[in-house]
Amino acid sequence: MDADVLVVGAGLAGLRCARVLHDAGHEVVVLEAADAVGGRIRTDRVDGFLVDRGFQLLNPAYPAVRRWVDVDALGLQGFGAGVAAVTESGTAVLGHPMRAPGLLPGTARTALAHPREVAAVLRWAAPLLRPRGRTRLSEVLAGRADVGRAEALDRAGLDGLLRRVVDRFLAGVLLEDDGSTADRFALLLAWMFARGVPSLPVDGMQALPEQLAAPLGDRVRIGHRVEGVTGATVTAADRTWTARQVVVATDGPRARELAGIEVPATKGVVTTWWSATDAPSSDLLHVDARRDPRGPLVNAAVVSRAAPSYAPPGRHLMQGSALLGPGRVTDEAVVRRHAGDLLGVDPTRWEVVARHEVPDALPAQPAPYSATRPVRVGELVVCGDHRDTGSIQGALVSGQRAAEAVLAALR
Incomplete structure (x- = not known):
């Protein structure tokens, strides 16, 4: 047996999973096909x-x-806490009133020129504005209609310039311009943008996975492409590995190939x-x-x-x-x-x-919205942002969940 746990993939999810297991005292080996850690973050x-x-x-x-x-x-x-929106009459600048005070005059001019649209934005974002006390945002959103973001913006009555700004900003974040992403997920991301500056x-971005990988040292083996996973056996291009538990920590399409699971588009x-x-x-x-x-x-x-x-x-x-x-x-x-x-x-x-x-x-994160998918799939454990939310947050959380599932099995 080569290790207690073999993790296939050194993206954020796999690295987080491996780190938790390593800190718990288990022997972990991470197999990564590429020439460096990071997965899609390179x-x-x-x-x-x-x-x-x-x-x-x-x-x-x-x-x-x-x-x-x-x-x-x-x-x-x-980056600046705002967005520059090119319109037919010039560029309108919209900024966070607290984080970008220098953008406040331009933001105020745009808001005063479109009061009805501002009211519609506030209706859409109402869950983010209500006092919640100790109630988690996800619990507040659970009472929200489970629809796509386009339908939610329509229901709020948002149209005109501010609708186009919201749509086209989110298109770059969600990588879709048809409004199909679940409104609940879009609101969660909007909340995060309001709380932090991207x-x-x-x-470079690769510094993030490199930081996560550093404590693992030579337990991360790059240039090892996995060709198949069967139970507790992993077949790579050069040899076969065995362990007490295997974690598939790849992107969705590759997880489908290796673990035979359904994954989002x-x-x-x-x-x-x-x-x-x-x-x-x-x-x-x-x-x-x-x-x-x-x-x-x-x-x-x-x-x-x-x-x-x-x-x-x-x-x-x-x-x-x-x-x-x-x-x-x-x-x-x-x-x-x-x-x-x-x-x-x-x-x-x-x-x-x-x-x-x-x-x-x-x-893809369409409605109906599910923030999490099972990480335990038969004998395997699977993690990646396709098991959680499509984000850095989701990748890290899925890795944590996978590690907890492995620890429970090993106990």
């Missing part, structure tokens, strides 16, 4: 730039992050990164809030304004992200024009740094 270094594989942000307000991550050690660099670590994104010698001074996320968007991007940003470590001295780094799917346009020239349009600059002299297509970036 950072490439290209000519002095840091480019994450897909535009990702870390929200330090996530409870699992606050509890299990040394946030200070990551050296987080925060940020980037000074060494996945949503994809393509992110293009450009460099330039000059860039707008904005550290906000930019979205297209026009009635007829002029391109495929769900968002664009000057990443180096928020996270200077992502670009070498004298250069700036921009990103534009578009959804993947049948019939969607992701041609570089098209997304470049749209990114320049959203940022208000001429992009013709931008240079492509990298382009990442991530077809299985997030699991």
Whole structure:
């Protein structure tokens, strides 16, 4: 027997699971097919730039992050607490009134010009505004109609500019623009955005899984692709491993292959990164809030304004992200024009740094909404954000749940 527990996959869920089991005194081996830890969270270094594989942000307000991550050690660099929405008449800036006081005048002008829409936003977000005492937000949301976010916004009477801002901001977060995500999950994410400023670590997003992996040392074996899992036996390309318990900690499609389980559909994104010698001074996320968007991007940003470590001295780094799917346009020239349009600059002299297509970036979270799925599947334990919520929070929590299931079995 090679270990007490074999964990297949060194993403956030697998690393959290392995760490809990290791701290409990069990011998754990993590097998990872890639050449580094992180799963879908990876950072490439290209000519002095840091480019994450897909535009990702870390929200330090996530409870699992606050509890299990040394946030200070990551050296987080925060984006502005707001959004710049491009409209037919210019760019409207909306910011958090407490976290972005400098954006308050622009936010107030937009709100005063659309009072009916503001009231509708407040109706939609009412569960986030009510005093809860010791009642958890998830319990408050349990009484909410279990519908998709588009239907929930319709019920609240939200339309016009603010509807487009909410829709297009969430499209970049949820990786869908049809409003199919469960409203309860969308509200949970909105609550997290209100409580924390999405940020980037000074060494790139991969610094997060690397921090989780560090205490495990050589128990994490990279470059070991698993070809099959049967009971307590794992077949890799070079050898067969055995253990008292096996945890499949991969993304949804791979978990389906290895464990034969049902998993949610996945949503994809393509992110293009450009460099330039000059860039707008904005550290906000930019979205297209026009009635007829002029391109495929769900968002664009000057990443180096928020996270200077992502670009070498004298250069700036921009990103534009578009959804993947049948019939969607992701041609570089098209997304470049749209990114320049959203940022208000001429992009013709931008240079492509990298382009990442991530077809299985997030699991779908449609209504009816289920925050958790079983981690125990027959003889196996399975974890990943497809077992919980499609987020960093969900990945970490699923890893914790998987470890607890393993500990119960080993006892």
